[in-house]
Amino acid sequence: MSEKTMRRETGQPYHRPDFVDDLDATLRHAWACLARGVKDRRSPFHTPTIATLGLDGRPRMRTVVLRAVDVEARQLRFHTDQRGLKSAEIRNDPRVALHVYDQRGKLQLRAEGIAHLHEGDDQAASAWEESRLMSRACYATQPAPGTPVAAPGAFQLPQDEAAIAQGEVNFSAVAISVTEIETLYLDHAGHRRARFHLGDGAAGAQWLVP
Ligand SMILES: Cc1cc2nc3c(=O)[nH]c(=O)nc-3n(C[C@H](O)[C@H](O)[C@H](O)COP(=O)(O)O)c2cc1C
DSSP: OEEEEEOTTTOOEEEEEGGGGOHHHHHHHHHHHHHHHHHOTTSGGGSOEEEEEOTTSOEEEEEOOOOEEETTTTEEEEEEETTSHHHHHHHHOOEEEEEEEETTTTEEEEEEEEEEEEOSSHHHHHHHHHSOHHHHHGGGOBSOTTOOOSSTTOSBOOOSHHHHHGGGGGEEEEEEEEEEEEEEEOOTTOOEEEEEETTSGGGGEEEEOO
């Protein structure tokens, strides 16, 4: 359901979704967008930007594929290579941030959370199991991701399924326990910005000046 309102410049009617003036509905919408991002490869929520704190304290960001969302547990999951820098950064300081801008949905979503690296445990094993062969192949690349090389193609990809299987030792399922969500909805009739401290119940939700 959405409310019909007038576009200021043109006087043309357009749809203003119901969630924009409702804190609970805004939070539900944010989680629904994230959940959709797992399945819909064309959704901007499929490839969020994840920020970590560099080992020297500088912020570092990169795109990842959102692999799972557990709305009840307030958890997100992506996969990575244990040998990569972001894994070392998370081991050093598990605080992470996530960003998505959905131009069509007119929504910026920012989240903060605590990341946990699942390596060699049941969660890692089931995440590996559900990964496609093509995705698994990355984890058997030699040498390790981020290694300086003398020529652009000076690295080896696994050549067969047995070689790909050996990459499992480098595989990590990263679970993020989300602690904060902030949304910014862009609208001609008035932007809407909200912040949610998760786990605090209704008291944890707050409108902010956009
Ligand atoms: C569309 C896209 C999806 C990506 N997905 C992942 C991913 O799911 N996991 C991952 O570790 N890196 C992924 N990458 C690569 C990262 O952005 C990054 O370059 C790489 O992981 C090295 O980051 P690091 O040095 O911070 O560890 C992806 C890159 C792009 C462009």
